[in-house]
Amino acid sequence: MKASRIGPWIAVTLGALYFLVPLIGTFEFSLRMRRGTYSFDAYRIVLGDPNFQASFLYSVVLALATIVVGTLLVVPTAYWVQLRLPKLRPLVEFVTLLPLVIPAIVIVFGYLRLYNSQSILPLTDSSRGTDLLLTFGYVTLALPYLYRSVDTGLRAIDVRTLTEAAESLGASWSTILFKVIFPNIRSAILSGAFLTFAIVIGEFTFASLLNRPAFGPYLQLVGANRAYEPAALAIIAFVVTWACMGLIQVFGAARGPTQPK
Amino acid sequence: MAAGTIAISKPARRPSGSALAWIGVAPFFLFATLFLILPTAFLIIGAFQDADGHFTLVNLTDLSQPTILAAYKISLEISAASALGGALIGFALAHAAVSGGLPAWIRPTLMTFSGVASNFAGVPLAFAFLATLGRTGLVTWALMQWFGFSLYATGFNLLNFFGLTLTYLYFQIPLMVLILTPALDGLKREWREAASTLGASRGQYWRWVVLPVLWPSLLGSTLLLFANSFGAVATAYALTGSSLNIVTILLYAQIRGDVLHNQNLGYALALGMIIITGVSNVAYIWLRGRAERWSR
Numbered sequence: 001m002k003a004s005r006i007g008p009w010i011a012v013t014l015g016a017l018y019f020l021v022p023l024i025g026t027f028e029f030s031l032r033m034r035r036g037t038y039s040f041d042a043y044r045i046v047l048g049d050p051n052f053q054a055s056f057l058y059s060v061v062l063a064l065a066t067i068v069v070g071t072l073l074v075v076p077t078a079y080w081v082q083l084r085l086p087k088l089r090p091l092v093e094f095v096t097l098l099p100l101v102i103p104a105i106v107i108v109f110g111y112l113r114l115y116n117s118q119s120i121l122p123l124t125d126s127s128r129g130t131d132l133l134l135t136f137g138y139v140t141l142a143l144p145y146l147y148r149s150v151d152t153g154l155r156a157i158d159v160r161t162l163t164e165a166a167e168s169l170g171a172s173w174s175t176i177l178f179k180v181i182f183p184n185i186r187s188a189i190l191s192g193a194f195l196t197f198a199i200v201i202g203e204f205t206f207a208s209l210l211n212r213p214a215f216g217p218y219l220q221l222v223g224a225n226r227a228y229e230p231a232a233l234a235i236i237a238f239v240v241t242w243a244c245m246g247l248i249q250v251f252g253a254a255r256g257p258t259q260p261k
Numbered sequence: 262m263a264a265g266t267i268a269i270s271k272p273a274r275r276p277s278g279s280a281l282a283w284i285g286v287a288p289f290f291l292f293a294t295l296f297l298i299l300p301t302a303f304l305i306i307g308a309f310q311d312a313d314g315h316f317t318l319v320n321l322t323d324l325s326q327p328t329i330l331a332a333y334k335i336s337l338e339i340s341a342a343s344a345l346g347g348a349l350i351g352f353a354l355a356h357a358a359v360s361g362g363l364p365a366w367i368r369p370t371l372m373t374f375s376g377v378a379s380n381f382a383g384v385p386l387a388f389a390f391l392a393t394l395g396r397t398g399l400v401t402w403a404l405m406q407w408f409g410f411s412l413y414a415t416g417f418n419l420l421n422f423f424g425l426t427l428t429y430l431y432f433q434i435p436l437m438v439l440i441l442t443p444a445l446d447g448l449k450r451e452w453r454e455a456a457s458t459l460g461a462s463r464g465q466y467w468r469w470v471v472l473p474v475l476w477p478s479l480l481g482s483t484l485l486l487f488a489n490s491f492g493a494v495a496t497a498y499a500l501t502g503s504s505l506n507i508v509t510i511l512l513y514a515q516i517r518g519d520v521l522h523n524q525n526l527g528y529a530l531a532l533g534m535i536i537i538t539g540v541s542n543v544a545y546i547w548l549r550g551r552a553e554r555w556s557r
Contacts, residue, residue: 008361011353012371015434019378022431025393025400073292080285088286095293100485101542102301103492105509106531109516110300113307136296198380204495209516216495219384223391223499230388237385238377245376 023238030231042232046222052233055218059207062131062214063200066138067193070146073139075189078150079181082159096147099140108137108209130210137206142196149195153188154181190251198244202237301535307528320529328506329521329530336491336508337537339422343429344487348479350430351437358438359445372442375435382432387499390428394419420501428500429490436489437482444478444552481548484541491538508534 031038033045046052081088099107115123115133123129162184166176182189204216219237223230311317324330358368393400396413404410418424448471456466494509503510508530514520515527 005362008357008363011357011361012363012367015350015354015371018434019374019431021400022389022393025398026389028399029392029397073289077286077289080282084282085286092286092289095290095297097542097546098293098297100488101535101539102297103494103509103534103538105492105494105512105516106304106534107297107300109512109527109531110302110304111296112516114300114303136292139292140296195380202383202385204384204498205513209513216384219388220495220499223384223388224502231392234385234388234392238381238389241381242377245373245380248376249373 023235026231026234026238030228030235033228042228043236046229046232046236051213051218055213055215058213059201059203059215062135062138063197065135066142066200067196069135070139070142070196071150071189071193074143074146074150074192075182075185076177078147078154079159079177082151082154083163093147093151096143098143100144104141104205105209107140108206111137112209124210127212130212134206134210134212134214137210138196138200138203141203141206142192142199145195145199146192149188149192150185153185156188157184187251191248194244194248194251198241201240304528304531305535307525308532310525312523312525320523320525321532323523323526324529324533329508329511332506332508332511333533335422335506339426339429339507340487340491342422342426343433343490344483346426347430347433347437347486348483351434351482352441352479354434355438355441355445359442360448371438375438377435379432379435379439382493383495384499386428386431387496390419390424390431390500394424394427420504425497425500425505425507428496429493433486433490436486440482440485441478444475448474475552477548477552481545481552484545484548488538488541488545491541492534 030042031040033039033041077092081092111133112124115121115129117125123133159181162180163176166180171180202216202219203214204220207214208217208220219230219233222233308320309316309318311319324333354371357363358371390398392398394412394417395401401412404412419428452470452474453466456470461469492509494513497505497507497510498513501510503514511520512527512530512534515530519527521527521530
């Protein structure tokens with residue numbers, strides 16, 4: 001029953017081809033803007049486009065807001081469930097998984113009906129209100145990943161002992177949370193944060209249906225109207241995603257061995 | 262896991278402990294109610310109402326209109342094809358990396374790349390495939406130039422069922438690799454050795470050891486992939502505009518401009534999607550519970 005290595009090599013080679021060829025194809029295409037020669041013209045045009053800068057900046061700010069709100073929501077909840085309400089864990093876990101069950105387009109459809117100008121909470125009436133709604137929507141989308149990451153981080157440390165030690169030294173709840181728990185699960189929070197960033201930065205459905213000038217709708221607009229710029233944008237988006245995943249590995253590795261599985 | 266962590270008896274808490282304990286999770290449940298439960302409930306209730314708010318089942322029966330049925334059908338087909346394809350290829354890749362006896366660098370490379378590719382979805386993914394397999398794409402051009410083979414003469418089109426499935430595989434395969442690798446790690450070396458010692462062939466080892474252990478993971482992951490592509494909007498929209506009638510694009514158009522000329526029918530359309538992704542996700546969660554038995 002000696003395993004032959006030809007099969008695995010074929011699988012990995014074909015897989016690598018399927019994943020690399022579109023990247024090479026996109027990169028090659030993005031260089032073709034100037035007739036007869038390769039150039040970075042498409043990148044220069046894209047990066048110099050005020051709409052690119054504005055929408056990218058908008059999405060970066062939105063991603064940071066999502067990370068802050070999401071972390072402040074998820075960490076205390078996961079900490080509290082672990083420490084005081086372990087019976088509630090299955091319910092909380094189920095709720096955090098719901099955004100995977102309910103498609104994003106359905107959730108935003110609900111927002112548009114529930115928070116429109118005729119409702120008691122007319123968030124979509126103003127730009128700021130819609131930005132807030134979009135942030136909350138992104139927190140919802142990020143919930144499954146953020147919660148799982150933080151929960152894994154909390155399970156790897158001894159929450160009870162840390163809390164009791166801090167309590168016996170007279171620490172308040174906010175001190176325990178921000179000076180004891182947060183630093184101890186820093187790598188888990190950062191992993192969740194970078195993943196959230198990668199999800200939010202190019203998100204299309206929420207931003208487009210809520211009519212906000214985010215990077216996702218900008219991408220779609222350029223795609224519908226231009227030839228070479230979309231390819232350059234795809235490469236840029238890939239690099240951003242890669243950077244986020246790379247940072248997760250960097251920060252995850254710092255505490256890697258202490259995390260189960 | 263349950264047996265090992267019996268809680269150490271707590272020191273006496275402040276009297277208001279239990280009421281206070283619930284306040285700790287109140288923000289989370291308030292958030293979930295406002296931005297997850299209520300918006301969804303609003304649509305579900307709306308699906309059972311007519312324009313005046315009276316109870317009706319007409320919206321659900323109206324889903325049988327040819328356009329809507331066709332949208333559901335092609336969405337289901339694309340999701341099924343990309344889930345099955347993604348699951349099979351992802352399984353082959355993960356298995357090759359975990360127990361294929363390949364050089365050690367293959368596995369971390371594959372995992373990192375899968376993390377990136379499974380998140381490289383949405384609009385940029387559509388651009389990448391257009392630049393590669395579109396009419397002027399690199400592969401289309403190379404096939405013509407080097408082999409005199411015209412891809413588009415064969416009826417290939419990136420903007421139909423086959424094209425969209427091929428594009429979706431770009432995030433489905435890596436997702437499968439990510440979900441399945443831990444399960445494959447759970448296949449203990451001793452089982453293989455025991456089977457081998459007892460004279461089992463490779464086929465018998467797979468039939469009687471690997472598949473019985475892995476089937477909940479395999480089936481569960483396939484269902485997750487299915488739901489994943491069923492709810493996808495951005496890639497399809499950027500790739501095909503509104504030329505391909507899949508259910509997410511129909512719903513997008515309905516939200517934008519009430520193309521069905523009936524708000525409540527739109528809610529029913531959303532309800533149908535929730536049911537489909539809900540059933541496959543609940544089955545996934547149940548199967549994952551079964552799969553975890555082996556990894557204890």
